[in-house]
Amino acid sequence: MLWKAVRAKKLHLPRILVRLQSSSTAEFQELHPLLLKRAEKYAEELKALEKWMAKGEGTFDVERQKKFSRLCAVVDSFHRYSREIELLKDLQDMMKDDPSLRDEAQQEMAEIRPQLEKTSSSLLGQLLPPHPFADRPCILEIRPGVGGIEAMIFAQDLLGMYINYAHNKRWKYHIISQSANESGSGIVDAILSIDEPGSYDKLRFEAGVHRVQRIPATETKGRTHTSTAAVVVLPQMAEDNEKEAESYERTFKPDEIRIDVMRARGKGGQHVNTTDSAVRLTHYPSGIVINMQNERSQHKNKAKAFAILRARLAEIEQKAKEEKARAARKGQVSTTDRSDKVRTYNFPQNRITDHRCGFNLHDMEGIMAGERLDDVIDAMQIYDSDTRAKELLVEVQGTA
Amino acid sequence: MVRIKPSVLKKACQINPLLPLLLPECRTIEAAQQELRWIQNEVSDKKRVRQCCMLRARHYPLQYLLGSQPFGPLDVTCQPGVLIPRWETEEWTVSLAEKLPRDMAFDIMDLCTGTGCIPLLLKQMCPKCSVFAVDRSPLAYKLATRNSNTLQVPLKIIKKDILERSSEIVPRTVDLITCNPPYIPRTTFARETARSVKLFEPKLALLGNKEFYANLVDCWMSRTDAFVYEVGDLSQCYYVLNRVTGDVDLSRKWRIGFRHDSCGRPRIVYGFRASGSRLNWASILVKFGDMKH
Numbered sequence: 030m031l032w033k034a035v036r037a038k039k040l041h042l043p044r045i046l047v048r049l050q051s052s053s054t055a056e057f058q059e060l061h062p063l064l065l066k067r068a069e070k071y072a073e074e075l076k077a078l079e080k081w082m083a084k085g086e087g088t089f090d091v092e093r094q095k096k097f098s099r100l101c102a103v104v105d106s107f108h109r110y111s112r113e114i115e116l117l118k119d120l121q122d123m124m125k126d127d128p129s130l131r132d133e134a135q136q137e138m139a140e141i142r143p144q145l146e147k148t149s150s151s152l153l154g155q156l157l158p159p160h161p162f163a164d165r166p167c168i169l170e171i172r173p174g175v176g177g178i179e180a181m182i183f184a185q186d187l188l189g190m191y192i193n194y195a196h197n198k199r200w201k202y203h204i205i206s207q208s209a210n211e212s213g214s215g216i217v218d219a220i221l222s223i224d225e226p227g228s229y230d231k232l233r234f235e236a237g238v239h240r241v242q243r244i245p246a247t248e249t250k251g252r253t254h255t256s257t258a259a260v261v262v263l264p265q266m267a268e269d270n271e272k273e274a275e276s277y278e279r280t281f282k283p284d285e286i287r288i289d290v291m292r293a294r295g296k297g298g299q300h301v302n303t304t305d306s307a308v309r310l311t312h313y314p315s316g317i318v319i320n321m322q323n324e325r326s327q328h329k330n331k332a333k334a335f336a337i338l339r340a341r342l343a344e345i346e347q348k349a350k351e352e353k354a355r356a357a358r359k360g361q362v363s364t365t366d367r368s369d370k371v372r373t374y375n376f377p378q379n380r381i382t383d384h385r386c387g388f389n390l391h392d393m394e395g396i397m398a399g400e401r402l403d404d405v406i407d408a409m410q411i412y413d414s415d416t417r418a419k420e421l422l423v424e425v426q427g428t429a
Numbered sequence: 430m431v432r433i434k435p436s437v438l439k440k441a442c443q444i445n446p447l448l449p450l451l452l453p454e455c456r457t458i459e460a461a462q463q464e465l466r467w468i469q470n471e472v473s474d475k476k477r478v479r480q481c482c483m484l485r486a487r488h489y490p491l492q493y494l495l496g497s498q499p500f501g502p503l504d505v506t507c508q509p510g511v512l513i514p515r516w517e518t519e520e521w522t523v524s525l526a527e528k529l530p531r532d533m534a535f536d537i538m539d540l541c542t543g544t545g546c547i548p549l550l551l552k553q554m555c556p557k558c559s560v561f562a563v564d565r566s567p568l569a570y571k572l573a574t575r576n577s578n579t580l581q582v583p584l585k586i587i588k589k590d591i592l593e594r595s596s597e598i599v600p601r602t603v604d605l606i607t608c609n610p611p612y613i614p615r616t617t618f619a620r621e622t623a624r625s626v627k628l629f630e631p632k633l634a635l636l637g638n639k640e641f642y643a644n645l646v647d648c649w650m651s652r653t654d655a656f657v658y659e660v661g662d663l664s665q666c667y668y669v670l671n672r673v674t675g676d677v678d679l680s681r682k683w684r685i686g687f688r689h690d691s692c693g694r695p696r697i698v699y700g701f702r703a704s705g706s707r708l709n710w711a712s713i714l715v716k717f718g719d720m721k722h
Contacts, residue, residue, distance in 0.1 A: 290691050301623040304491045326499030327516045
């Protein structure tokens with residue numbers, strides 16, 4: 030019932046007001062005991078890990094360090110939360126025991142409440158299960174949308190932005206394939222691989238249609254145009270490891286897959302020495318077609334095509350899973366669906382707007398240089414964990 | 430060969446003045462752009478890039494310019510005087526290497542090895558095997574040795590003529606023989622061979638017809654349990670098949686199959702002993718091609 034009320038309010042009020050309102054009128058909603066139990070489990074895990082590390086056994090392990098830092102953050106929030114909630118309870122008791130202190134206690138409660146709200150929501154965010162592919166490296170596919178050559182130029186700008194972003198983060202990246210527009214400016218498509226584990230978690234919100242509003246270089250009359258480019262973000266499932274790629278290749282039935290190579294006339298073999306090594310991979314069940322020609326060896330082009338097929342299939346599967354879970358919940362939440370326009374780059378106003386979380390940034394140069402992309406990504410991450418936290422809460426309350 | 434239209438040349442020139450030089454070999458602008466990118470990746474000096482493009486315009490092979498050709502996971506060094514590995518060869522070698530048992534030790538011999546690409550890849554994928562490579566050309570012998578050293582894939586390389594002196598080659602018997610013999614008949618060489626190949630690749634590695642397949646049946650089939658030979662056309666496949674089916678003893682002992690490349694052209698004739706071999710070749714080579722006998 031409470032949730033229906035909140036959702037109804039949400040329609041009329043910006044989110045931040047809803048939160049303030051709910052905290053000032055209703056009793057403070059404590060985190061569900063089930064969630065707290067989960068936090069306690071993390072605390073225990075941290076203790077065990079600390080003990081193990083204090084012993085100094087084993088070698089330095091990046092994975093373990095990462096886990097340690099994550100646990101630390103969760104447990105830290107949890108402790109802060111328990112401290113604050115205890116303070117709140119003390120104040121409440123005080124109010125009951127001694128009516129003379131009522132006014133003071135109430136004032137203090139009003140003071141700590143917003144802080145508590147914040148702590149509780151951040152703890153909730155940390156308690157959320159991480160995305161199944163959060164620790165993966167990622168592949169970005171960029172294609173121009175509507176807008177002709179201007180869209181192709183914008184697609185190239187976006188590619189530059191992600192390359193700069195990876196550069197700033199000191200992440201390793203490489204361009205898997207890129208085909209330039211024949212007349213010389215812009216790209217027809219590009220596939221960028223970012224090899225840093227965990228980059229998928231950062232960049233997955235980039236998926237969708239990016240819109241640009243500016244006076245294109247191709248425009249002679251000085252009119253502002255609106256063009257789009259589409260970005261697809263895929264988790265990288267396989268290492269660039271030959272063996273693994275081969276074994277993956279074998280998991281397909283022969284009739285699901287078709288591999289086309291360059292067909293030349295003549296006898297082939299020793300008769301010709303072709304350098305054309307293009308490969309086209311078709312996956313019938315999903316209708317995915319991948320062209321790959323950047324490598325000099327057909328074998329390598331094939332392996333790359335399979336890596337991309339694998340990433341796409343994994344993404345489709347994940348999307349289907351999310352869709353199913355959402356349908357089961359029957360809650361229509363605003364999604365990060367890639368069919369929607371996700372962001373607008375307005376050059377005349379020097380403004381970037383993310384349409385999902387309503388975040389505005391006025392620094393076009395910083396964004397395109399990849400320096401301030403993190404601001405937008407962080408805003409999206411907070412928005413996403415917020416939404417998911419609410420979903421989780423509903424779920425936990427539903428089961429309890 | 431169809432001429433390149435002046436309009437295409439002009440268009441290529443507008444994109445990059447070097448592209449028209451690459452068009453005679455690449456035929457399309459996209460392919461030429463791709464090739465220019467490869468050259469620019471390997472060669473940093475602008476003057477040298479231009480030189481490479483000029484040589485390409487005269488049909489000089491790209492692999493000799495860049496000095497290497499990828500072959501499966503390996504990067505095989507290429508030099509003038511030794512045949513450049515073809516994608517068809519890469520395709521069947523990778524497919525064969527995937528079928529071979531990894532945990533068994535057995536002997537493989539590659540004849541007419543050239544750069545050594547086939548034995549290098551087989552040894553790389555099946556490190557427990559002993560792999561021999563034979564070639565009569567001193568240039569090929571040197572290059573195969575160099576490739577074996579730089580790629581750190583140990584091979585036993587033998588410099589011998591397999592047609593004249595096959596009896597001197599040790600070991601006497603092996604489990605598998607692979608071979609990419611010269612298979613372009615002298616009569617069709619001028620007509621059916623690409624200009625780049627005709628002008629710049631060694632005739633020793635190209636010109637040949639049935640003699641290597643006759644040599645296979647006469648000298649090598651008694652010394653091995655299985656063989657995989659590359660072919661240029663179907664008549665060479667049928668030559669081996671007919672020789673085997675025509676001989677009562679061989680016909681009883683051997684099974685023969687053909688394999689096509691992914692362009693649908695006959696590319697391989699292979700065979701194995703039906704019984705009495707150390708490895709079960711019938712199961713290893715299942716689905717490698719179509720059995721004919």
